[in-house]
Amino acid sequence: MPAVRGDGMRGLAVFISDIRNCKSKEAEVKRINKELANIRSKFKGDKTLDGYQKKKYVCKLLFIFLLGHDIDFGHMEAVNLLSSNKYSEKQIGYLFISVLVNTNSELINLIIQSIKNDLASRNPIHVNLAMQCIANIGSKEMAEAFGYDIPKLLVSGDTMDVVKQSAALCLLKLFRTSQEIIPGGEWTSRIVHLLNDQHLGVVTAAASLIDALVKRNPDEYKACISLAVSRLSRIVTSSYTDLQDYTYYFVPAPWLSVKLLRLLQNYTPPEDPGLRGRLNECLETILNKAQEPPKSKKVQHSNAKNAVLFEAISLIIHHDSEPNLLVRACNQLGQFLSNRETNLRYLALESMCLLATSEFSHEAIKKHQEVVILSMKMEKDVSVRQQAVDLLYAMCDRSNAEEIVQEMLNYLETADYSIREEMVLKVAILAEKYATDYTWYVDVILNLIRIAGDYVSEEVWYRVIQIVINRDDVQGYAAKTVFEALQAPACHENMVKVGGYILGEFGNLIAGDQRSAPIVQFQLLHSKYHLCSSMTRALLLSTYVKFVNLFPEVKSVVQDVFKQDSNLRSADAELQQRSSEYLQLSIIASTDVLATVLEEMPSFPERESSILNVLKKKKPGRVPENEIRPAKGAPSSESSVSHSTANSHVAAVSSAVSADLLGLSTPPSAASSNVGVLLDVLGDNSFAGSGQQSSTAAPQQNTYNPKKFVCKNNGVLFENDLLQIGVKCEFRQHLGRLGLFYGNKTSFPLQNFSTAIVPGEWANKLNVQVKPVDSILEAGAQIQQMINGECTEDYNDAPSLNISFIYNNVPQKLTIKLPMFLNKFFEPTEMNGESFFARWKNLGGNPQKSQVIFRATQGMDLTAARTKLMGFGMALLDNIDPNPDNFVCAGIVHTSTAQIGCLLRLEPNKPAQMYRLTVRSSKESVSQEVCELLSDQF
């Protein structure tokens, strides 16, 4: 029997010992069930249970819970303990609630009441206990109940330091639960000035709070920059004895330093030169200290010191404006690469990835290439090797691509299975991006298939085929190389696919050589046929029929293959169909027809590689870039050139658009001279007064609100006195079809009726195909026009259609926007709260996030808002946001080249009649466009 605290909780200690002495799992469960039954009967029957006993039993329940068993009672007793006047009972009550009570418990009101009492206590220990509970549970109800008290405690002059510390973090937790609880106005400055507090513990806690507030509203808290810099400056220049207990293993206030450096990463470099100078001095001092001999051999010293150093480097990278500091950071990290601590090597590689994308430090990083390659090969820990691969990818450019790709290929042969697929994608991207000689590219991809065929995804081999087809300088080489690769006795099925496709297209280019004569090519391919899946067989059948066209001499051999029972009567419908159709084609069709049907594939449209998107999808949020950012304020010459050409293109487009708009607002002079006629026809005198206007500005004053169609697919798109245009649309994946129904409302035919798409910014990203329409629209009749769209990349706005016709000898022209907005290509995605929040957090970076706050224009009708969101195309997810009034949605934008995941949250603020809309997606432009589309819908 152990010694226990006075008459303390002897029962608890005995129980714990009992459990520990259990020889088997069954015995343990039995003992626990016995105890649960005992406690249950005590709680139920024994009215005289005193505080001590309640505490003991609640504590036992807690212990049982921590062993991994479910606890479904005792909550009430725990809540009772909260109001005990004995501290130890109160404390256990709070502990049980923190560990076991969910945010949506029905006891929450009782708990809140007890907390209220303790918050009002004069004893700071009680106050802190109450705040710990708030911070642990932090529900909406608590945010409402304490949204006033906690900020007051935080800034009030007579609050003790320990209470202030808790209050800052408690408020932070409530702010994370519901963002509106932070009072603005004068509070802002009082909160910011906590950074000046005497007590370093208060400053540390406040820095966490301010960091979160700044993220929401950087401008409002701008004053914190100078305060943070001066505080930081004081810390880094102090000696380790100055800060007493806030010095940790000879490092002055490492936690606070890191918090301040993080806080500054929310802003661009300070504009004030003095402040900027001081900050740079701090950063230099931190870099200098890294070079000093350590003050202690303990790992705690080096960890704390380097924690500050890494955070300083993060800030330097974030500012990306001080070449000197960036290069120094590179050198420092380079030194870490050969440090004996695995942790440091890991972090150094990670930070260097970011430095590699800065214009200033890219070259400096390249100096460490050899060491990084060694890390990739030699590190014992796969996560470190993975970081090395990421860094090689990030530092790769035209000058070192061949070497890096070769090293990655070499390593791939022995690489861990867990990182192979990603490496394959990276090699494929680098090879394509930096290929000057496409034979090299072909070699690399075929090597990839040879070494790691299982990890070569469809996108990778599709891509090599696209490139070979589009570049005739490499086709012969590709044919020769695949032919050689296929000679291997065991070659990967992906190799057969690529080989089959390429020989089917370009086998003729190598047919002159006896060693690769047509029949040899055919037999080589066919020797793999039986080992392949039916999908590959189907592809090979197409290759064979292409051979019939390319090499008439193998026709009969090929026909024999088609005729085999295993093909012609294959159980696989696709194989059966191909065999019989190809067989008939080869028998019936003349050479001309054959040549036309089986002609070489046309070039693929030039598009961005889809492999990059696969990589991004695999690792959302943390794909290392292989792209050098243009430095802030100093664009590199290359990017400025491409920028200006893009601009001139846009300018041309917009001038075309404005010309159209002009045409719309000032109609041809013929129109005005015919006003009278028009009015007569309409026979409506009420128009007489405003006749001029009604004719000239017809399209605008009539019902036309294209944005209405952001959230719906069918309805009347446009209507004026002459014409009604209805629309019906259907979208599937990246394809869309619009049916426009033109109804002639007059009793005269509309002649020369024609439509044309107005070119716009979306042009290269959305292929729009307008089917022809009858040129006469009879009186009272309706005609239909189909418009097809294919989304190849995300775009802004929506295409417009010019409609022109002649009505009663007056030419009419109008421009309407087609409801083909980006959101139409959404596929709704259902997910649970867990994966939603995981993704949400993942997409938290600034460029991926877009947010607008806007006033409700249509009252705060949440049911209507709900309907609209449901029509928007994303999945509306219920029971995810803790606030039932908030809406969250998830969806994927389908384009033919990429799928872009997108999450959305709409928070109504009823009292203010405002909405806040936050959109996060893996692509910045998508977030912005979705925000744009939705921001005037409510």
Place this chain on the structure above:
Amino acid sequence: MMQFMLLFSRQGKLRLQKWYNAHPDKLKKKITRELITTILARKPKMCSFLEWKDLKIVYKRYASLYFCCAIEQGDNELLTLEIIHRYVELLDKYFGSVCELDIIFNFEKAYFILDELLLGGEIQETSKKNVLKAIAAQDLLQEDEAKVHELRYKNFSNSAPLERISS
């Protein structure tokens, strides 16, 4: 912000868990199981950090106990190691040289100490002196004024102190 902290033994038994975000119990159990398996499978010289879902895991072994924290992408890994170390130091100071059994038998104390160090997943007080002062003030309030050293259970087993082995 720290998402959660787990303490578990070399045998994979969970000794303490602290969650700074609400999750259903089922999910917590799943996460715990997954992480314990992953970490126990790692070799001693490996990196103390690993990527896990969208979080970063920072862990360190002290004698028979593993301390494991999950932090967010922006958080500082090295300093998280030192949060763990500071916690171990505090436990060590409070219990005398602390061992796994102290944490088993006095799990509530382990929680109270942690609550003084971290609040809502953020560091609250980094000064060892101040935390111990706060805990001492709590103990003083307890009506049964037991002396701290009476809390020892060393005679139960000879499990090695946590602090001693690591440093």
